[in-house]
Amino acid sequence: MTRIVQIVPYMGPGTGVAGVAFHLDQQLRALGADVERFTFIDAQRRRGTRRWPRGKMFARIRGGWDMVWFSTIGTRRAGEFLANRPDAITITHNNVLVGDIYVNHGLLLASMRARGRSFWGIYRNPVHVFIYLRDRIRYRGRTHRAVVCLSESDAADLRATYGAVRPKIAVIPNGVDLDLFRPPTPDERDAARAELKLGTEERVAVFVGHEFSRKGLSFAIQGLSHAPSVLLLVIGGNDDIIAEAHAEAKEHGVGDRVLFLGPRRPPVPFLHASDFFVLPSAYEANALVVLEALAAGLPAIVTPVGFAPEAVVDGVNGFLVERDARAVGERMEQLANLDDAELAAWSRRARESVESYGWRGIAQRYLELAEQLQAERERGVPGHPVAKAGG
Template identity: 45%
Template structure:
């Protein structure tokens, strides 16, 4: 194998699929691998704007997904024919092309986790489109190998698409342990800027889908944690207004700081004693590794990477869905040895560096039949 090409709508830092592709490309380049990418712009979709909020944002997102799934598939397959012998193509999203497909999430499973799966699927035509597209992807054996990010996600894939013909493997996600690390100075400065007492018990939630990722359960949990302060990072204006009303109805509004979308979540990890993330569904949950890398223990439901990276009482707490269980998980973390938990959290993240993950992928590529397409 002499070359790697990634198919992904965009590459960029931050979080999400685009960041995974970005970090892998950076690490492969450091290892001397010839690497490039095929993006939405290469598929002729550069005219499409970023998906925003509201109805317009949803329509833009749907257009981007459909374009990259259809036109992107055609153009990506043409691109593949022009690659030199030994090139491995890895697809991260939408397009039905490539030797390796990285499963970053299963729509049907996400809908199932939130309840009323069929109603949710029918209400949003994009969900139906993605389900049908991926049913074709897996039934046709489009890819030699499908990479699942966790053991639970592999089980979910086979449950949702029992006719899958591709070989499957498990390779998790990584975290930038240089960028995400403990920072006592940032902790003090961020708390001061937010008017939070240096000795207060502070939790943080980071996510753009409040309902699916469990913010309502955290607000409910806070009714039994009278001294607990919560920082909420992410979400649209409409989502924040709804959540503020919910917090007010529960009598916890004065202890919740809605910070909106932030370009950098690190100061809020640093300011916190615990990261709370009772999500209903995650294909992996990269934000969990980011919190651990910052030395912040995690309270989370057993979804995505949680069973693989969290150890009860060591670097966090694994909880069941629901406000009462989340409350008890937060209490257990706050009552434990905080310095030991912070150290264990950091050590866990260090075992999931992007360098290690990049090497795992290279080993997989070398195992492909003939070492290439």
């Protein structure tokens, strides 16, 4: 039986890194692996509690402090934890600098460059400098034996950012919960729309994301000027950026066609109320939400970043567009003008396109990589570059 430890700041159902680790935990167990976890909470058990003042500024400071703490003290405590499990293969998600496999959930510097940030705009923040130096050690040194990138473009960004990456690189995308994210029944769709006070005739686009700027919400909002038949649901954000986006929608004369719903988990009812999905993002390592939308039967209008070009076939289960309001809007209007039978055909193709990305199959690929590293360890063979793991 393969023994696996996952190191992750937090683990739990939902989206993001915590959700990825949670699904892997469940499915690796189902595949027969002996799985443990080491989280920020586990590392913190010997740490004195610190009371932080309330407020958004202090919340950001605390987030940065916790990241630095888990990267440094957490690394030492994770190493102590692993020392008692010498036979385990470790999968590390974020921050900690130990583990056989590191899962690259995104590159801060690549993300900021994609948004047009200058060198000074990136490095004037000491936290960004810390992350760059930490991850240079991670990728150029002997910390890990393998790095999992979530897409081919993510692997290319990694090499472009850090040069010669010493660990072997495996490309394994995120998975999707095909039972939770599925096309709605007619009754589920009607109930979801009734909850939002929507009629049966409106064509509804949905945007899901917390970082409105990076995720390209402005292009979707301004795109409504070129998509007069479309209503836009916006899931995510916080009070400040929602207020800014609402002001932008009113400025462009589309305020009455944008409904801001704030953070909602899970987003399933809102996907059920919608006809298609839009995400004109500047940068993604994978964009799990794209897989979730497709699994829910929503054609996706997305930019060709991250895993999107590998999941979306232009004109088949969605559209690949530039970060341009007219381009986004015209594709939204094109889907809005389809009749019900045509839109249903797009929905079927969207669902079919991701049915091979269930979490069980993705976990199997991680298990195969772990078993490969275990065999190399037993033979005393050093790591060597590979392009992919598990197909």
